Amino acid sequence: MCVWCERYAEGYERWYFNPANYARKLYKIRRDEGPEIQPNPVVAGGMALIDRNYVEALDRKDHEAIAKLRHDVEQLAWKVHFGQVVTLEDTLKVIDIIYPIALMTCACRRSMLGLPDEENFTCMGMGPGMYKWERWPETYRGGIQFLTPDEARDAVTKMNKRGLVQTLFTFGTPYIGGICNCDYPDCSAIRTTIDYGIQFLWKGHHIARVDNELCNGCASCIHRCQFKALSFSATQNKAYIDPFQCFGCGLCATECPQDAITMVERTSMPALANVW
Amino acid sequence: MLPTITVDYEKCNDPLSCRKCLLVCPTHVLGLGTRVGPRKFKEIDPDQFIVDGVRFEKCTVCMDCVSICPKSAIQVSF
Secondary structure, three states: OOHHHHHHOOOOOOHHHOHHHHOOOOOOOOOOOOOOOOOOHHHHOOOOOOOHHHHHHHHOOOHHHHHHHHHHHHHHHHHHOOEEEOOHHHHHHHHHHOOOEEEEOOHHHHHHHOOOHHHOOOEEEEOOHHHHHHHOOOOOOOOEEEEOHHHHHHHHHHHHHHOOEEEEEEOOOOOEEEEEEEOOOOOHHHHHHHHHOOOOEEOOOEEEEEOOOOOOOOOOOHHHOOOOOEEEEOOOOEEEEOOOOOOOOOHHHHHOOOOOEEEEEHHHOHHHOOOO | OOOEEEEOOOOOOOHHHHOHHHHHOOOOOEEEEEOOOOOOOOOOOHHHEEEEEOOHHHOOOOOHHHHHOOOOOEEEEO
16 A cells, blocks of 8 residues: 555545645744755755765665665655656546645756746646745746636646646645646656656556557557656557556556556556555 | 766856756756755845756766857866
């Protein structure tokens, strides 16, 4: 079972369907101002928790150092800020239970490509934090655009169509504050997870399965996978999905014109039930 | 063995509006950040933005960033 559901679902089907997990307190007691954050381009470069030490440890295959750094980074991320992949269907259900909801700029694409704010409204924020975001656009670059639930559903559906994966992110676990719309290689979360083996982005509650009877080998789905789980079998002339690598986003399934790909519950397959 | 990427922040003084290296890098090795941490209620001055190497393991040392930089601010060595 998903550890986040175990801890925070409180009787709901999944932890992200529990409205309490969107109700972070707007006001909190301020901590003492600590020392000013030192300039650190790596921190600012969109991979806040990983620096050259980790890349060097990977490079020299220092498994002990890798394990330690990975452990520290994961513990911190899971406490403060991590994500889980969700299907479009689940994202639309989440939009039903949250308010307010707003479009905002994507911090990853800003740091990866320097994408100008006006081209960068692919992130969605939700909950009372959005009022803060609205009030101080000079701190939170780009400002925000509040959306009605219908507009929000329309926006994520279009981004899904465009090929962006829907993910939910915590801001102080278990509080979920963002629906991100991500793709490789410009999403820091996907890169950290896929390239560095650090579980910053958790797999979702579903797995994509190809029905070889229905798949006609049109390959429409091939460009949809952001997780290196989907390839094309030239021998069989069929889409091939590695279920252990599949993050369960459903992008391949929504694109398939033959409805040959179905999303099944991860827990329905014993060997995958604990692969997150 | 990993490449080393050095950026001269004095020469590269407005990466936010230039961003040629960020767009040319085939594997998105470089990152755009700032020289100051997030500061509440303050806009960050454009000349505080910097570009630097982040995802070194994906750098192929193709030198595209070095040759495209209009300020000759980037050095890559291996």
